[in-house]
Amino acid sequence: xxxxxxxxxxxxxxxxxxxxxxxxxxxxxxxxxxxxxxxxxxxxxxxxxxxxxxxxxxxxx
Numbered sequence: 001x002x003x004x005x006x007x008x009x010x011x012x013x014x015x016x017x018x019x020x021x022x023x024x025x026x027x028x029x030x031x032x033x034x035x036x037x038x039x040x041x042x043x044x045x046x047x048x049x050x051x052x053x054x055x056x057x058x059x060x061x
Contacts, residue, residue, distance in 0.1 A: 006055050006056075007055075007056070009051075009055055010051075010052045010055035010056040011052075012052075013048045013049070013051045013052030013055065014048070014049065014052040014056075016044075016045070016048040017045045017046065017047075017048035017049035017050075017052060018045070018049075019045070020041045020042065020044045020045025020046075020048055021041070021042060021045035021046070021049075022045075023037075023038075023041040023045070024038045024039070024041040024042035024045060025038075027041060
């Protein structure tokens with residue numbers, strides 16, 4: 001994968017992860033709390049953040 005696309009996908013994953021975690025907090029703080037949606041958004045947000053971190057790391061040779 002070219003460096004341009006790696007950075008593009010990494011930035012997309014970072015933004016998606018932050019949005020997912022934000023949605024998890026919003027859904028968990030509702031009355032009554034939407035716990036299942038909060039868990040789904042939280043897990044998806046953490047997954048996207050992990051993918052973004054993996055893609056933006058420098059290669060170790």
